[in-house]
Amino acid sequence: MPLNTLEDLRTGKLAGSRRIKLACGLSEFPREIFALADTLEILDLSGNDLSALPDDLPQLHKLRILFCSDNRFTELSAVIGQCAQLEMVGFKANQIRQVPAAALPPRLRWLILTDNRIAELPPEIGSCLRLQKLMLAGNQLRTLPAEMASCTNLELVRIAANQLAALPEWLLSLPRLSWLAFAGNPFCQDAPVQAEVSPIHWDDLQVSHQLGEGASGVIHQAEWRCGEGTQPVALKLFKGAMTSDGLPLNEMNACITAGMHPHLIPVLGKLAAHPEEAHGLVMALIDSSFRNLAGPPSLDSCTRDVYPEEASFDLDAAIRIAHGIASAAEHLHAQGIVHGDLYGHNILHGDDGQALLGDFGAASFVPADNPLVATALQRIEVRAFSCLLEELLALSVPNSDFATTETKAGPGGDREKIEKLQSLQANCAQENVAARPLFAEIVSVLGALRLA
Incomplete structure (x- = not known):
């Protein structure tokens, strides 16, 4: 998002803008922003010296996204909760200690409060039923409200580097949770000693x-x-x-x-x-012919990767990618590691379907003394894999004779492969977490499809 200037705002050059970004040492909210009330959807005031927002902020009646990271807020402003269309709120790296219930807007989908000083969340966050993405790493949380079990649309949760004594049981059964990071909390301080490396x-x-x-x-x-x-x-x-x-x-x-x-x-x-x-x-050093499978989620896609418009995969290459990544995930869980960010944008691939899983920024160690939790965590990551498999299927190109060639429609043909992939994807995406397969079974199914 390009950086705008205060002069542009004051002289009317930004009239009709849908998005603006100001980072110019602001200590007060510029009143001139209200002239954009009929068009402004995205407001980024990160990197300033703000500590409060105006009481009439809801005049920005089309505002969907608000970023105020790297400022001086000590409390999440309650007026935010009155913004009827606001879906994404980002206050990373402030000094926030308090999150009032009134600060939670009714349409909230994506909340970023990383790197603050928050010790607790209000139980009313459990009423944010549209919430999909919750980023709370680097705070002082000791527990999460039990009411959050009602947030059944949560897909990505970041609670690393807090003071949590345990993973909440309800978290492990959320029907859509796919990407979870929890390293650096007291309950996982006894991570395995890292392997020897030169x-x-x-x-x-x-x-x-x-x-x-x-x-x-x-x-x-x-x-x-x-x-x-x-x-x-x-x-x-x-x-x-x-x-x-x-x-x-x-x-x-x-x-x-x-x-x-x-x-x-x-x-x-x-x-x-x-x-x-x-x-x-x-x-x-990876060969320069390898490239990222996808781009990261956008503001609009929220939790799902963005693929280039021209992206497509040969069906057999897509199966090889899926099989390789499932095999890597199985290996990681055998080492007691949850990747936490199993996404297309963290995968490098070659034209032949060779794939490498990277970026361990969200990785966490499974509590060694609790196999039930370890299994539940693996099945959460299986749902992340289901999203990847769904994307690969959507972009896969079957044999050109897919609809007419008897050989391809028969055993081992593209039609049967696609049907089996669709069945596997649906099993991995089941809302009943305990019913999902583990990666060993997924690897077996995909391995058989590679040989078909």
């Missing part, structure tokens, strides 16, 4: 250009001097700050503990002796 000295790396950047860190290409030769590698330097998923060091621990698997990016070593004491991982 230290790689900073002086043995020649860092070159940047390959990418995410919430938790920056990835560079580098040359690693090992033995008498050199090897091209990818170096991920962690930022150390709180992300929407949790703490980057939890991500690093999960990456190392995950170990080796054909559909995970190999970790070659852990960075040592960085001059600024930064944490980092040295990983295998």
Whole structure:
């Protein structure tokens, strides 16, 4: 979203705008914004010095999305709850301690309160029946209201780096929950000791250009001097700050503990002796022909990935992608790890259907002493896989003779494959969490389809 200026607002250049973004040291809400009341839908005031919103904010009667991150709010403004069309509220990295019940708008779908000082939520949040996405990492929550069991549309929950003594039982049975991050709470402090991995000295790396950047860190290409030769590698330097998923060091621990698997990016070593004491991982450099399967969810799609308009997959390649990712997920759960962000945008793939699952920013360790919780957590991730499988099916191109060729319509043909994939997807998406298959069964079904 492009940055606007206060001058543009005051001179009327933004008249008729649907969205505006102002980050210019504001300490008071600019009254000129109300001139846009008949058109404004998205208002981003992040990165200012605000601590309050005006009582007449509901005059912005078309406002759907409000961002006020990186400001000085100590309380979620109650006036927000009076904005009838408001669906998405983002107040990340403020100093918020209080969340009044009155601050929850009736149409709330997406609430971001990451990196604040919130110790409790009002029980009235259980009345937010449209809520799909709840981001609370980096607060001081000790419990979640039992009334939230009524939030049956919740699909993504981030509660990492809080003070929770246990995972609420009701959370494990939410019918649509798919993406859950909870690392860094007291109940999971006894995570497995990370696997041994070789230290790689900073002086043995020649860092070159940047390959990418995410919430938790920056990835560079580098040359690693090992033995008498050199090897091209990818170096991920962690930022150390709180992300929407949790703490980057939890991500690093999960990456190392995950170990080796054909559909995970190999970790070659852990960075040592960085001059600024930064944490980092040295990983295998993936061939440049690999690309992201999808883009992350948009403001409108909320919890679902966005694919390029031209995206399509050969049916057999789609099956190979699904099989590889299910196999990686099975491996992770065997190591006691919930990926927490099993999405197309965290998958790299090649043209032949080879796939790699990455980005462990939302990964959490399963409580080692509770197999029932471990199984429930796996079945939550199975629903995330059902969303991926649904997307792959929607974009898969069957054989051109799909409707007419008897061979393809018969055993092992495209029609039968699609029917079996549709049946598997429906089973993985069941609202009864306990009825969903585990990844071992999913891998078996997909493996048989690959051989058909």
